Amino acid sequence: MTSKPSQPKNAAAGAAVPNAPALWQQLDAVAKALHGILGGQSSKAVLAQVPQRLRPGVQALLFQVLRNLGRAQALQRQLVSRAPAPKVSALLSTALALAWDEAQAPYPPFTLVNQAVEAAKNGAARAQSGFINACLRRFLRERDALVSATDNDPVAVWNHPAWWIARLKKDHPQDWQAILAANNAQPPMTLRVNAQKSTAARYQDALQAMNLKATAVAECGLQLERAVPVQELPHFEEGWASVQDAAAQAAAPLLLAGLSQPQGRPLRVLDACAAPGGKTAHLLEHAAPGSIEVTALEIDPERARRIDETLSRLGLKAKVLVADASAPKDWFESQCAAQPFDAILLDAPCTASGIVRRQPDVRWLRRESDVAQLAGIQSRLLDTLWPLLQPGGRMVYCTCSVFKAEGDAQIQAFLARNTTAASLPAAGHLIPGKAAKHDSVSDNPLGDHDGFFYALLEKLR
Numbered sequence: 001m002t003s004k005p006s007q008p009k010n011a012a013a014g015a016a017v018p019n020a021p022a023l024w025q026q027l028d029a030v031a032k033a034l035h036g037i038l039g040g041q042s043s044k045a046v047l048a049q050v051p052q053r054l055r056p057g058v059q060a061l062l063f064q065v066l067r068n069l070g071r072a073q074a075l076q077r078q079l080v081s082r083a084p085a086p087k088v089s090a091l092l093s094t095a096l097a098l099a100w101d102e103a104q105a106p107y108p109p110f111t112l113v114n115q116a117v118e119a120a121k122n123g124a125a126r127a128q129s130g131f132i133n134a135c136l137r138r139f140l141r142e143r144d145a146l147v148s149a150t151d152n153d154p155v156a157v158w159n160h161p162a163w164w165i166a167r168l169k170k171d172h173p174q175d176w177q178a179i180l181a182a183n184n185a186q187p188p189m190t191l192r193v194n195a196q197k198s199t200a201a202r203y204q205d206a207l208q209a210m211n212l213k214a215t216a217v218a219e220c221g222l223q224l225e226r227a228v229p230v231q232e233l234p235h236f237e238e239g240w241a242s243v244q245d246a247a248a249q250a251a252a253p254l255l256l257a258g259l260s261q262p263q264g265r266p267l268r269v270l271d272a273c274a275a276p277g278g279k280t281a282h283l284l285e286h287a288a289p290g291s292i293e294v295t296a297l298e299i300d301p302e303r304a305r306r307i308d309e310t311l312s313r314l315g316l317k318a319k320v321l322v323a324d325a326s327a328p329k330d331w332f333e334s335q336c337a338a339q340p341f342d343a344i345l346l347d348a349p350c351t352a353s354g355i356v357r358r359q360p361d362v363r364w365l366r367r368e369s370d371v372a373q374l375a376g377i378q379s380r381l382l383d384t385l386w387p388l389l390q391p392g393g394r395m396v397y398c399t400c401s402v403f404k405a406e407g408d409a410q411i412q413a414f415l416a417r418n419t420t421a422a423s424l425p426a427a428g429h430l431i432p433g434k435a436a437k438h439d440s441v442s443d444n445p446l447g448d449h450d451g452f453f454y455a456l457l458e459k460l461r
């Protein structure tokens with residue numbers, strides 16, 4: 001067994017953890033995690049099984065593997081004539097994904113190969129360690145030729161499933177390459193400053209005093225130059241700021257901008273799919289204290305608890321209900337006295353195809369049939385919640401998806417079958433990564449943001 005290897009050459013890969021365990025142990029854990037993901041588990045679930053001391057390094061390496069998995073699998077197909085056992089395949093893919101491009105590799109490729117062989121000898125693939133060694137040595141010898149032989153395979157080039165690439169080409173003929181490139185990049189850490197406690201400018205100064213540089217994005221957001229643990233943020237526990245992508249920060253201002261508080265009562269707002277409560281909190285931070293009351297629905301009781309935690313840290317209050325938004329008979333009369341809402345935020349469950357850069361496993365977990373299935377759920381939620389809106393009231397429909405079936409096409413179909421709905425200006429499909437100015441969303445550019453879709457609908461009187 002070799003001892004601990006030298007420090008990673010690419011610290012951005014995150015493996016430079018003080019007293020880091022041997023690299024082969026990390027590669028072994030990454031391969032096991034990848035095996036779990038290819039078996040249908042989420043990266044969150046597989047990482048939860050990794051021992052705490054290995055987790056930060058393993059997560060960074062796993063995310064890099066997931067961003068290079070199409071290339072690794074194409075290389076593997078050239079190196080082996082018959083598909084190896086899934087555990088062997090996962091270890092080979094791990095090594096190839098990390099080592100195929102020397103410029104991005106977190107360690108020198110020969111170190112990665114040595115340590116992957118060490119992982120094979122010490123782990124579940126012991127019987128095949130000679131085979132793994134032979135494959136990876138050949139890869140080192142013939143790397144350039146093997147890599148260029150995969151350059152015509154779009155899955156290898158873009159590291160997304162073929163159906164996903166084809167759908168993006170159809171949905172976004174101008175932007176599909178920019179979307180795929182953004183999906184493979186590291187996202188920035190972006191904060192939303194709690195307007196009830198501070199301002200973006202004051203919080204920026206507080207960050208600066210701690211040597212943390214940030215630029216203003218969206219209405220009250222700050223994009224950090226480097227990511228830090230939240231515990232290091234000034235007054236985080238006292239609720240001065242939250243972590244939230246700039247695109248997600250567009251929801252609350254879009255919904256509330258054109259509405260005023262009715263005479264003698266607060267504005268009644270429904271956040272229909274609310275956990276973990278990021279947008280619920282933003283609605284409450286954005287409005288003048290006491291001017292709105294928010295009912296936050298969440299179908300999953302565990303996730304609903306996270307709304308309570310979010311609001312309690314930020315010093316905010318909403319009526320949080322564990323309920324199915326698509327079954328108002330269970331809650332609208334009993335919990336809301338059947339009083340229609342002035343505003344509804346429908347941040348609907350979706351494929352999450354816009355936040356792939358933050359969740360690089362999503363592209364490998366989704367099936368193409370999921371898009372139509374989720375679009376069906378979204379359309380039912382739209383139809384069920386629309387009657388609960390006052391005439392003159394407004395609804396924001398949004399998803400963190402770039403697929404048109406969950407965005408533009410969904411809303412066009414809703415408008416075509418619903419004569420009481422009018423569409424007002426909104427951002428539409430936001431392309432991930434692009435620094436763009438969206439006048440209908442905010443005065444500041446959104447900076448480097450996730451992919452999202454926004455529609456604003458008004459109910460005709």
Ligand SMILES: C[S@@+](CC[C@H](N)C(=O)[O-])C[C@H]1O[C@@H](n2cnc3c(N)ncnc32)[C@H](O)[C@@H]1O
Pocket residue numbers: 248272273274275276277278279280297298299300303323324325326347348349350
């Ligand atoms: C996109 S997430 C919401 C994110 C949230 N708005 C935020 O900004 O923090 C969608 C949420 O809707 C919940 N959900 C899915 N179907 C639902 C339903 N029928 N009724 C209520 N909540 C639902 C999911 O459990 C998930 O927590």
